[in-house]
Amino acid sequence: MSADQPEALLRVEGLKTYFPVRGGVFLTAQAQCKAVDDVSIHIGPGETLGLVGESGCGKSTLGKTIVRLIKPTDGRILFDGSDLSSMSERALKPHRRQVQMIFQDPADSLNSRHSIGNILEEPFIIHGIGDAAERDRRVARLLDVVGLPSSAVERFPFEFSGGQRQRIGIARAVALNPKLIICDEPVSALDVSIQSQILNLMLDLQQEMNLSYLFIAHDLAVVKHVSDRIAIMYLGRIVEMGGADEVYERPKHPYTQALISAIPEPVPGGKRERQILAGDVPSPIDPPSGCAFHTRCPHAQPKCSEERPELRDVVARTGEEHVVACHFDV
Amino acid sequence: MSSENKTPLLSVRNLVVEFSTRYGPVRAVDDISFDVYPNETVGIVGESGCGKTVTGLTLLQLIPMPPGRIVQGSINFDGRDLTKLSEKEMQEMRGSDISMIFQEPMTALNPVFSVGNQMIDVLRRHKNLTRRQARELAINMLDTVGIPAPRKRIDEYPHQMSGGMRQRVMIAMALSCGPKLLIADEPTTALDVTTQAQVMEQIVKLQDEFHMSMILVTHDLGVVAESCDRAIVMYCGNIIETAAIDDLFHKPQHPYTRGLLDSIPRIREERITELPIIRGMVPDLLHLPDGCRFADRCPRATDECRQDKPVVNIDPVTGNGVACYHPMG
Ligand SMILES: Nc1ncnc2c1ncn2[C@@H]1O[C@H](COP(=O)(O)OP(=O)(O)OP(=O)(O)O)[C@@H](O)[C@H]1O
Numbered sequence A: 001m002s003a004d005q006p007e008a009l010l011r012v013e014g015l016k017t018y019f020p021v022r023g024g025v026f027l028t029a030q031a032q033c034k035a036v037d038d039v040s041i042h043i044g045p046g047e048t049l050g051l052v053g054e055s056g057c058g059k060s061t062l063g064k065t066i067v068r069l070i071k072p073t074d075g076r077i078l079f080d081g082s083d084l085s086s087m088s089e090r091a092l093k094p095h096r097r098q099v100q101m102i103f104q105d106p107a108d109s110l111n112s113r114h115s116i117g118n119i120l121e122e123p124f125i126i127h128g129i130g131d132a133a134e135r136d137r138r139v140a141r142l143l144d145v146v147g148l149p150s151s152a153v154e155r156f157p158f159e160f161s162g163g164q165r166q167r168i169g170i171a172r173a174v175a176l177n178p179k180l181i182i183c184d185e186p187v188s189a190l191d192v193s194i195q196s197q198i199l200n201l202m203l204d205l206q207q208e209m210n211l212s213y214l215f216i217a218h219d220l221a222v223v224k225h226v227s228d229r230i231a232i233m234y235l236g237r238i239v240e241m242g243g244a245d246e247v248y249e250r251p252k253h254p255y256t257q258a259l260i261s262a263i264p265e266p267v268p269g270g271k272r273e274r275q276i277l278a279g280d281v282p283s284p285i286d287p288p289s290g291c292a293f294h295t296r297c298p299h300a301q302p303k304c305s306e307e308r309p310e311l312r313d314v315v316a317r318t319g320e321e322h323v324v325a326c327h328f329d330v
Numbered sequence B: 001m002s003s004e005n006k007t008p009l010l011s012v013r014n015l016v017v018e019f020s021t022r023y024g025p026v027r028a029v030d031d032i033s034f035d036v037y038p039n040e041t042v043g044i045v046g047e048s049g050c051g052k053t054v055t056g057l058t059l060l061q062l063i064p065m066p067p068g069r070i071v072q073g074s075i076n077f078d079g080r081d082l083t084k085l086s087e088k089e090m091q092e093m094r095g096s097d098i099s100m101i102f103q104e105p106m107t108a109l110n111p112v113f114s115v116g117n118q119m120i121d122v123l124r125r126h127k128n129l130t131r132r133q134a135r136e137l138a139i140n141m142l143d144t145v146g147i148p149a150p151r152k153r154i155d156e157y158p159h160q161m162s163g164g165m166r167q168r169v170m171i172a173m174a175l176s177c178g179p180k181l182l183i184a185d186e187p188t189t190a191l192d193v194t195t196q197a198q199v200m201e202q203i204v205k206l207q208d209e210f211h212m213s214m215i216l217v218t219h220d221l222g223v224v225a226e227s228c229d230r231a232i233v234m235y236c237g238n239i240i241e242t243a244a245i246d247d248l249f250h251k252p253q254h255p256y257t258r259g260l261l262d263s264i265p266r267i268r269e270e271r272i273t274e275l276p277i278i279r280g281m282v283p284d285l286l287h288l289p290d291g292c293r294f295a296d297r298c299p300r301a302t303d304e305c306r307q308d309k310p311v312v313n314i315d316p317v318t319g320n321g322v323a324c325y326h327p328m329g
């Protein structure tokens, strides 16, 4: 763990993002939704960290906090040596071009009244880059890079398919040569044939531009395909993290094991013995005590509801970091 | 599937469904024919907009008319042509002989009535039961689909339940009258992976218990591989391939089916840098080419393909068929 510390491009330490909510047993009381609760992750240059978890576990909130669309409640976001966590909007501006975000549904994030040309030119204008002619050249090059025709400049987002809109979202994200892109379910809304086109594009760009990705998705097969390392999140916390093959082949946390076992595989012939989890994901407003997974865990013991397991090192075959938050070796 | 000596429960022939739009008529379903046999699960797969949902809705005569219209074709179910039934006869059929479950249960459940009241209503509409009997049966069904403490939860409202639980309620409702055919349209797409696995397992188990046939509409080839006996692949309103599940996955005949299977990242396999892709995108239903609708994206396309549209020829022995001049073989 300590060996690679100096090289990390992004290092998140003890990050917490709590939302105030009216709720709990007494509707008048102010409760807290602990969407991200004490998360520590790091991403190296040119590296992809995959982030997997079920709906509402805090993946998007973590991503939005890292790009500082949301201000964290506590913790540090060290990017290239500077702590972004409590910076003012003004102090953030020079860092903003280095950390970009791609969203699940590009339609929501692209202003429908602006032409593609305007949308792609905007980052250059905001950061005072080039004159009009130079900006046009850059926009044309961006369209070329993401595989859209140059005629797209004059058209509007609604004139494009979902896959093409995602290409526009990607073009905008890479416009300023960022170092890190937070990709929040970038292919979840796309059909398989288009999904593979976009994944290939993202992998090509990563190679060319030495990009780092935090790749958020609920589809473990997609995440494993693009990631060097994988983090599994449950109710606001990372419960397991390690090399992509390692986590997939030797999952140590019961939740990771259940996630892997739940994937329907496109291979017919006899249903596999499947470990089906009981119940639903509990609410992050009132998470279970101790290990938050104990209400669904097939291996839960009395200790699990009393004491929270901290992330601990488990030996990875390859010698890489592999951590898991479970009291037992299951 | 050994289908030779059995009579199909459902037989769809040359069905065409059209919608009138501002830009002209759109054929969402264009001349499709298929059979579903008793106890069989048939998957309908394809990318968004290819006509899967419209197919399912048309079987139950649930497409909005207008703008929708069945242009031609027949839907024989258990000896009757559903296209010829009156709305009243169709209403009796829906929910009793044929049931449907949808992707987003919230849109199908009425938010202002308790789950119990909605279930009791369905039961009493189709069966001669007292309120009390219907309530007991409803509690029983909720228990069957795996809702914990059904006697208590039956009085809850849909918004008080999680997505997985609402989908279970939908399944309980759909199965409560013992239908012969269940049409499930993306029943687990809106759910998380672990919940999806729970719900799919439940559906497959109940299908077996209730001796139902099922049409499973989905874009997830993994779900099809695990739950179906046979599958139909649709593209731009057409059926382009139909085959027994093993054949479809191990020996896909249509270049599109092959492309779809190749482009899914496989979790069991080594990481590769380039996923195989299907180039281009689905053509607009308003501007379809004359010949094969896949020709612009197809690596095997020839001039012949661009002239006349290939049709599906069903092999009478295997029941498999493909609409392609140069199948993969
Ligand atoms: N602005 C907000 N105010 C209050 N609660 C919020 C807010 N944004 C998110 N939450 C809550 O925080 C938790 C985490 O949400 P988040 O969107 O990060 O989940 P996610 O893992 O991205 O889920 P999905 O897979 O559905 O996208 C959820 O319980 C959500 O309801």
Ligand SMILES: Nc1ncnc2c1ncn2[C@@H]1O[C@H](COP(=O)(O)OP(=O)(O)O)[C@@H](O)[C@H]1O
Binding pocket: B019, B020, B021, B026, B027, B028, B046, B047, B048, B049, B050, B051, B052, B053, B054, B055, B064, B067, B068, B285
């Ligand atoms: N009510 C409607 N009015 C007009 N067009 C419709 C309507 N419903 C569906 N369509 C069109 O029919 C085609 C098939 O849709 P659908 O069956 O919903 O696709 P899917 O395969 O994704 O389920 C699409 O082009 C869709 O836009």
Ligand code: SF4
Binding pocket: A253, A254, A255, A291, A292, A293, A294, A295, A297, A298, A299, A300, A301, A304, A309, A325, A326, A327, A328
């Ligand atoms: S700590 Fe206990 S409940 Fe949590 S994952 Fe481990 S065994 Fe399961």
Ligand code: SF4
Binding pocket: B254, B255, B256, B292, B293, B294, B295, B296, B298, B299, B300, B301, B302, B305, B310, B323, B324, B325, B326, B327
């Ligand atoms: S008919 Fe021709 S264009 Fe169409 S799928 Fe077959 S080979 Fe390709």
Ligand SMILES: [Mg+2]
Binding pocket: A059, A060, A061, A184
């Ligand atoms: Mg999210």
Ligand SMILES: [Mg+2]
Binding pocket: B052, B053
């Ligand atoms: Mg649909």
